[in-house]
Amino acid sequence: MNKYLMQRYFLILLLLLAAAAPATAGIIRGRITDNKGEGLAFANVAVRTTTTSTASNEQGNYQLRLPAGRYELVFQYVGFKPLLQTVQVAGGDTATVLNITLAPESYQLREVVVRSTDKDPAYTIVQQAMQWRRYHQREVAAFKARTYIKTLARFTDVPGKILGLVKVGPDIKPGIFYLSETVSEMSFRQPNLVQERMISSRVSGDTKGISFNRASAGRGLNFYQNVLKSGFSERGFISPIAANAPLFYRYELEGSTRQGALLIHKIKVTPRRRTDPVFAGHIYIVDGTWRLHSVSLDLSKDAQLDYVDNLHIEQIFAPAPGPSDVWVMQSQKVTVGFTAFGFKGNGYITAILSNYKVTPTYPNRPAPTTPAPTASPDTPDDAPVTRETVAQVKKQKPKLAGLARTVRREGRQAATRDTAGLGVGQMKRGEVMLVEKGVNERDTSYWATIRPVPLTEEEQKDYHVKDSTEVIRNSRPYQDSLDRKRNELSFSKLLLTGYGYSNTFRKRQWYVAPVFNIVNYNTVEGLVVNPQATYTQRTDDRRTWSVTPSVRYGFSNELLSPSVAASWQLDAVKLSRVSLLVGRTIENFDPSSQLTPFINTYYTLLENRNYAKLYRRDGLQLGYQWEPLNGLTLQTTASYFRRYELQNTTFKLLRDREGRAFTSNQPVNAERPDGTAFGRNEALTTEVVASFRPGQRYITRPDGKFNLGSKYPTFSLTWRQGVGGVLGSDVRYTLLEAGVRHSISLGLLGTSNYRVAAGVFPGSSARLSFMDFRHFSGNRTYLTEDFSKFQLLDYYRFSTADKFLEAHYNHHFNGFLLNKIPLLRRLHWQEVASLNYLTTPTANHYLELGVGVEHIFKVLRADFYTSLQSGQRAGTGVRVGIGF
Numbered sequence: 001m002n003k004y005l006m007q008r009y010f011l012i013l014l015l016l017l018a019a020a021a022p023a024t025a026g027i028i029r030g031r032i033t034d035n036k037g038e039g040l041a042f043a044n045v046a047v048r049t050t051t052t053s054t055a056s057n058e059q060g061n062y063q064l065r066l067p068a069g070r071y072e073l074v075f076q077y078v079g080f081k082p083l084l085q086t087v088q089v090a091g092g093d094t095a096t097v098l099n100i101t102l103a104p105e106s107y108q109l110r111e112v113v114v115r116s117t118d119k120d121p122a123y124t125i126v127q128q129a130m131q132w133r134r135y136h137q138r139e140v141a142a143f144k145a146r147t148y149i150k151t152l153a154r155f156t157d158v159p160g161k162i163l164g165l166v167k168v169g170p171d172i173k174p175g176i177f178y179l180s181e182t183v184s185e186m187s188f189r190q191p192n193l194v195q196e197r198m199i200s201s202r203v204s205g206d207t208k209g210i211s212f213n214r215a216s217a218g219r220g221l222n223f224y225q226n227v228l229k230s231g232f233s234e235r236g237f238i239s240p241i242a243a244n245a246p247l248f249y250r251y252e253l254e255g256s257t258r259q260g261a262l263l264i265h266k267i268k269v270t271p272r273r274r275t276d277p278v279f280a281g282h283i284y285i286v287d288g289t290w291r292l293h294s295v296s297l298d299l300s301k302d303a304q305l306d307y308v309d310n311l312h313i314e315q316i317f318a319p320a321p322g323p324s325d326v327w328v329m330q331s332q333k334v335t336v337g338f339t340a341f342g343f344k345g346n347g348y349i350t351a352i353l354s355n356y357k358v359t360p361t362y363p364n365r366p367a368p369t370t371p372a373p374t375a376s377p378d379t380p381d382d383a384p385v386t387r388e389t390v391a392q393v394k395k396q397k398p399k400l401a402g403l404a405r406t407v408r409r410e411g412r413q414a415a416t417r418d419t420a421g422l423g424v425g426q427m428k429r430g431e432v433m434l435v436e437k438g439v440n441e442r443d444t445s446y447w448a449t450i451r452p453v454p455l456t457e458e459e460q461k462d463y464h465v466k467d468s469t470e471v472i473r474n475s476r477p478y479q480d481s482l483d484r485k486r487n488e489l490s491f492s493k494l495l496l497t498g499y500g501y502s503n504t505f506r507k508r509q510w511y512v513a514p515v516f517n518i519v520n521y522n523t524v525e526g527l528v529v530n531p532q533a534t535y536t537q538r539t540d541d542r543r544t545w546s547v548t549p550s551v552r553y554g555f556s557n558e559l560l561s562p563s564v565a566a567s568w569q570l571d572a573v574k575l576s577r578v579s580l581l582v583g584r585t586i587e588n589f590d591p592s593s594q595l596t597p598f599i600n601t602y603y604t605l606l607e608n609r610n611y612a613k614l615y616r617r618d619g620l621q622l623g624y625q626w627e628p629l630n631g632l633t634l635q636t637t638a639s640y641f642r643r644y645e646l647q648n649t650t651f652k653l654l655r656d657r658e659g660r661a662f663t664s665n666q667p668v669n670a671e672r673p674d675g676t677a678f679g680r681n682e683a684l685t686t687e688v689v690a691s692f693r694p695g696q697r698y699i700t701r702p703d704g705k706f707n708l709g710s711k712y713p714t715f716s717l718t719w720r721q722g723v724g725g726v727l728g729s730d731v732r733y734t735l736l737e738a739g740v741r742h743s744i745s746l747g748l749l750g751t752s753n754y755r756v757a758a759g760v761f762p763g764s765s766a767r768l769s770f771m772d773f774r775h776f777s778g779n780r781t782y783l784t785e786d787f788s789k790f791q792l793l794d795y796y797r798f799s800t801a802d803k804f805l806e807a808h809y810n811h812h813f814n815g816f817l818l819n820k821i822p823l824l825r826r827l828h829w830q831e832v833a834s835l836n837y838l839t840t841p842t843a844n845h846y847l848e849l850g851v852g853v854e855h856i857f858k859v860l861r862a863d864f865y866t867s868l869q870s871g872q873r874a875g876t877g878v879r880v881g882i883g884f
Contacts, residue, residue, distance in 0.1 A: 026089040029063040030098040042333040048072040051356040054452035078296045081105045107255020107266045122251035128290040129241045137224035142189040146355040147215035153178040159342030170485045176462045179204035180211035201439040205466030235814035240269045263287035308336040324360040435701040479504040507538040520597035523610040526556025526650040542703040543569045556650040572704030576626035590775035594785040608660035613667045617641040631696035635689040667796035670842035676770040684729035691716040713742035733766035750813040760803040773799040784881040792867040798843040807837045829853040844870045854883035
């Protein structure tokens with residue numbers, strides 16, 4: 001028997017064994033209720049002394065599949081007394097019904113172990129938890145766990161139109177609009193390396209869909225951190241046991257209770273100031289070890305939530321398997337309510353973690369002499385509790401050496417195993433999540449076996465209706481009927497958003513830009529009509545290609561400028577793409593100018609300011625972009641153009657400003673005092689841009705690679721070369737440029753963004769025209785497209801063909817200051833400060849300083865700037881743009 005046949009034989013044998021395994025197991029199911037008979041949603045059910053656990057659904061129903069045998073189950077719910085129940089599980093797929101009623105925990109105000117002169121004992125308890133916070137944050141050196149996540153989102157109300165303008169599609173209705181389940185293997189290693197392998201995924205109504213659930217995303221809700229980054233706020237939220245928590249919270253001890261041998265303190269936490277980024281609710285702290293037993297906390301709009309109206313978090317912790325005194329999270333649920341643009345709804349994300357394999361950081365620390373917190377409630381109250389001081393614990397050396405090698409070795413071993421019937425590949429450096437091929441190919445019987453949380457009636461109905469009608473919904477007649485609704489023409493589409501014509505069944509779309517992009521005005525061409533239509537075709541493997549024909553016509557200079565742009569996505573994993581531009585185009589001398597056609601039209605017709613300076617180019621440009629290595633992106637461009645100087649042909653306007661006159665179409669530049677005219681020339685140029693981001697994290701899915709960013713800056717190198725003497729090219733020059741950019745989170749103080757670039761045109765015999773200069777994207781209007789660029793700098797005056805250095809810095813305070821002012825914090829505005837700097841041989845030292853506010857009406861930003869030229873005040877101005 002050859003090697004190939006041997007592999008097939010063992011694979012078939014493993015599959016048969018896997019298929020036969022569930023037959024020896026039984027199911028325990030039932031309903032968990034309170035003493036009023038109401039179901040307890042997301043209550044925790046755990047097998048005592050093991051890492052096997054599950055949770056109830058929204059109706060309180062639970063199920064747990066276990067091999068035949070006798071077990072002790074612990075039922076827990078935040079604020080309720082744990083219940084220990086012994087159950088006998090029969091084999092052969094039989095079901096045992098066990099309904100449970102939990103009683104509210106009786107928290108008695110008694111004398112606690114630690115005494116204090118504070119007005120409430122809660123402050124002393126929290127002080128102990130704060131002192132031990134860093135220890136508990138680091139007590140797990142590494143772990144691996146099985147994670148089940150279910151996400152549900154539903155609309156309770158749907159408007160007819162968004163903002164009264166854009167009509168809502170016919171397929172958007174009240175009810176569940178997203179339901180998915182995933183099973184993943186997650187690993188963690190200090191200080192914060194999380195890797196996840198998704199092995200099963202199910203999305204309601206989409207058999208080919210892959211859930212966006214991420215087990216690692218829940219790590220952001222770690223209350224042992226000072227500030228929690230939840231994704232629902234730019235500035236984060238302060239933990240109730242953070243190092244500076246008493247500055248933001250009030251605490252009240254509502255009582256203490258015995259759970260087995262453990263004394264649990266229930267502490268109510270409330271914000272000191274209503275608009276601080278803090279939680280309200282309860283935390284439960286274990287006496288002696290001062291760790292979190294569980295939390296039940298809320299956030300509201302007062303805490304500056306960005307995307308939802310309210311948020312509720314519940315977490316339950318339990319001892320990890322093994323002799324060491326280490327606790328891990330058993331379950332977490334996050335529920336939200338939202339209102340936006342007329343839509344109202346709610347949803348939840350629940351996560352169940354089990355099958356832990358834990359490596360403790362302090363392996364020499366003795367385990368407590370008391371049983372686990374899930375021990376019998378009949379344990380005597382006077383059972384001893386092990387106590388150590390923080391100083392004693394810190395004397396123990398963390399067992400972190402060699403941990404990286406252990407994780408990599410286990411990864412290689414996992415690559416040879418079959419997890420849940422699917423081949424599991426080894427994860428790579430920087431890969432935080434790997435979605436295995438075939439994750440969405442599991443049938444309903446598989447999910448009935450592996451799903452730890454039973455479906456509610458609403459969820460069952462959603463799966464049944466959407467899955468059974470998926471073939472119909474994906475059929476051509478159904479898709480065509482929806483397309484007829486989506487493709488209806490309206491005034492708002494023509495004017496504001498553009499018109500899209502879709503053929504969903506064939507995965508193709510036409511898109512026509514809105515009128516304010518098609519029609520504009522300038523002094524070179526007069527009235528310009530520039531219709532553009534983009535045709536996009538998607539493929540079955542989720543790659544795309546698109547073509548954009550354009551026919552630009554200027555009525556004053558009577559010039560027709562046809563062109564075609566196209567792009568092809570070649571590889572979704574390597575992020576490779578080819579682009580092509582061919583034809584005649586009218587270009588701004590600064591290719592990255594903030595001066596959009598719409599802004600220039602307004603200022604030309606109403607303000608007598610023809611800021612845009614244009615030229616014509618005929619030819620072609622070919623580009624290629626790809627990511628050969630994670631974090632390294634290369635962009636190459638080669639172009640050949642014949643370039644023509646253009647002149648003003650019209651001076652018509654709608655409102656004449658006294659004392660103002662239109663200027664020549666020839667840009668004014670300090671390095672070319674004799675003028676920037678070039679007549680006509682030909683240019684063959686090449687450009688290579690390499691950008692590298694160390695430590696880039698990413699997700700690998702069957703449909704592509706998705707980069708998530710890094711804690712390190714992005715470094716870039718640019719080499720642009722004008723090639724003279726080839727194909728009649730008149731230019732010969734070299735531009736070398738290096739840059740760095742990064743975003744830094746400073747916790748409650750906000751977020752800083754910076755970008756620095758420096759470059760030079762080496763050689764004294766360079767030949768180039770003004771459009772080949774290095775431009776710096778200035779702005780002379782009240783409107784801005786990008787606040788990270790210059791805001792008072794002239795568009796072309798300091799463009800250079802020499803050495804240069806530019807730097808941009810923006811700091812978003814995220815409401816750190818304004819939220820402390822009673823009259824302003826209700827507006828939810830956020831303050832921002834910026835600095836822009838430029839030095840060239842002619843600009844000398846140019847500096848801009850700006851302060852402003854963003855989130856005005858949720859989407860606008862307004863800044864006031866002042867500029868200095870070589871230490872002398874050069875100007876001031878206000879700029880308004882999009883800022884959220």
